[in-house]
Amino acid sequence: MAQFLQVDRVFTGTEFLNNVTLKIEQGKITELGHDSVESAQKLNGLLVPGFIDVQVNGGGGAFFNAEQTPSCLHKIAHSHGQFGSTVVMPTLITDSIEVMNKAADAIAQAINDKVPGVLGVHFEGPHLSLPKKGTHSEKFIRGISEAEFAVYARQDLGLKMVTLAPENVSVNDIKRLVDCGVKVCLGHTNADFDTAMAALDAGADGFTHLFNAMSAFTSREPGVVGAALWHNTSWCGLIVDGHHVHPASAKLAISTKSKGKIMLVTDAMPPVGTDDTEFDFFDGRTVIRTGDRLNSSTGELAGSVLDMASAVRNTVNTLDISLDEALRMASTYPAEYLGLEKSKGKIDVGFDADFVLLDNNQNALATYVLGNNITE
Known part of the structure; x- marks a missing residue:
């Protein structure tokens, strides 16, 4: 049965339209026009493409590393759907092979069960650099082996991402990951520019939380940051929470990088959507929330309590980016990165009915996944 929505204002991903009527059938947008339909549900606000977050460790009090289940x-x-995210890439940070296998089983089951918003998995580690490990547990950081390849090669995990340090993973192994259908991101790495570029030549196409936990740009050694900004066709995730990246650095990256290649990410942890002030972490540590900042009890930044609606708002208010471009950074560009550009990231005929209704301050009022309001 067809569903009709009549909306004050719509951002399609390319333009703003007023007084739009959407027809939705079987989770797809089948008509986009201006004719009134008496049975249409009326929505007051700005309807925009659903946000897509490729780095989500937790939310709603749940932490993927602590519980590898479909319910988690x-x-x-x-929890992220309450803030406009219609697709998330659940992210497992560095852990044992046993936990990685359990996480893969949970992802496969969630995809089979069609859990709204879960289309794949992001393994952030364990093949990282010790000097740039950040808050990751040192005892689990290791080289790549056949045990991990068996996980990465699975065909029931949907979209697959792996963040690695290219100085610790060979070019041949990066090529092998790409051949397994894995999107390889560079992160938590102390590599030099040439090593990073060799990884990109081998098929890596992304950088995890640009500037954070990677070798810096300097005059005689551009480092991983330099490779990220120089390389035209790769994508960069950017955490715009006011803590991970200085606004000037973020502005410089956006103005330098090829348009459409920087996407907003949250690196969110369990407290998102809750009032929780701390949670248990690796090695007997605790992650402590102070306002909108998370730190491990040993001092390091430990992810964020950022949601995508706030990331959009911060991008507009602190980086002087137009609303339409900030919205593309949260939806259109990550959809393109994940290869979903023909089904998600825009409001148009033939696309999935994934969208979020925003108020004038970019607060999420309602979120729809395949035409279903998941915030009711």
């Missing part, structure tokens, strides 16, 4: 994934996706 549902809780994470649902």
